[in-house]
Amino acid sequence: MKNIIIVGVSRAGKTTLAQAVARAIGATGMAVSFISADALFGGVTEIKKHSLFYVAFARPLKHLIPALGRRHKRNLRRDLHTCAHRFINEQAQVSVVVYEDAYMTLAQAKHMFDDDKFQIVAIGYPESDIDKKIADIRKYDGDTPANRKSYSELYLMISSLVKASKKLRGDAQKYGIPFIDTSVRYRETIQEFADGVVDLLSE
Numbered sequence: 779m780k781n782i783i784i785v786g787v788s789r790a791g792k793t794t795l796a797q798a799v800a801r802a803i804g805a806t807g808m809a810v811s812f813i814s815a816d817a818l819f820g821g822v823t824e825i826k827k828h829s830l831f832y833v834a835f836a837r838p839l840k841h842l843i844p845a846l847g848r849r850h851k852r853n854l855r856r857d858l859h860t861c862a863h864r865f866i867n868e869q870a871q872v873s874v875v876v877y878e879d880a881y882m883t884l885a886q887a888k889h890m891f892d893d894d895k896f897q898i899v900a901i902g903y904p905e906s907d908i909d910k911k912i913a914d915i916r917k918y919d920g921d922t923p924a925n926r927k928s929y930s931e932l933y934l935m936i937s938s939l940v941k942a943s944k945k946l947r948g949d950a951q952k953y954g955i956p957f958i959d960t961s962v963r964y965r966e967t968i969q970e971f972a973d974g975v976v977d978l979l980s981e
Contacts, residue, residue: 779803779808779874779976779979779980780874780894780895780896780897780979780980780981781866781870781874781875781876781877781891781895781896781897781979782799782874782875782876782877782896782897782898782899782975782979783877783879783882783887783891783896783897783898783899784796784799784876784877784878784879784899784900784901785878785879785880785882785883785884785887785898785899785900785901785946786878786880786900786901786902786946786958787880787901787902787903787939787942787943787946788880788939789903789911789915789924789936789939790901790902790903790939790943790960791901791958791960791964791968792878792879792880792901793814793816793878794965794968795878795901795958795968795971795972796812796814796876796877796878797812798968798969798971798972799876799971799972799975800812800876801972802972802973802975802976803874803876803975803976803979806976808873808874809872809873809874810873810874810875810876811869811873811874811875811876812876813862813865813866813869813875813876813877813878814877814878815858815862815877815878815879815880815881815882816880818858818861818862819854819855819858819881855881858881859881859882859886859890862877862879863890863891866891870895870896874979883949884898884900884946884949884950884953884955885949885953888953897978897979898953898955899955899956899957899958899971900946900947900949900950900955900956900957900958901957901958901960902939902942902943902944902946902947902957902958902959902960903939903940903943903959903960903961904940904943904944904946904947904959904961905940905959905961905962906936906940906943906960906961906962907961908933908936908937908940911936912929912932912933912936915932943961947959956978958971
């Protein structure tokens with residue numbers, strides 16, 4: 779059975795999908811490993827934050843010079859993907875890996891992972907109603923950074939993510955990668971994919 783790489787925009791349902799897929803694979807009796815890029819990114823960030831260079835130079839300067847802050851994030855993501863690539867390939871020798879990532883492009887995923895061993899899928903919401911998405915955040919998120927944003931800030935954020943979802947859908951079509959559209963019927967769409975994922979990974 780192949781491993782699965784889930785690439786998607788923020789708030790599309792990557793983690794929900796990854797958990798549903800992991801449960802479906804686990805139900806067959808196979809060992810499964812669920813890996814989240816957010817968890818790895820948080821760990822890499824914490825390590826960097828405790829380095830002397832970061833404390834003495836990078837942290838003060840990134841607030842004064844925004845370009846340095848953006849460069850710092852790019853470097854963190856590069857380090858994340860270097861670690862993730864090695865870890866995932868080693869973990870795939872002993873279990874089916876389910877990996878979800880909001881920082882990776884489909885082009886990067888295609889470059890990093892062998893088609894014979896990994897099935898890449900994309901998830902987004904290119905046709906989502908922005909006001910409904912905001913209402914869902916207000917209803918379900920609790921005390922999160924997104925929910926603490928003003929309406930105008932959230933509107934700009936979701937508009938940007940809808941635009942990113944449209945690009946992701948186009949890239950998925952370009953590379954022949956399955957695209958899971960959670961614009962409507964969010965949970966049903968995710969469950970329908972999870973119900974058929976064992977057959978997909980067994981092809």
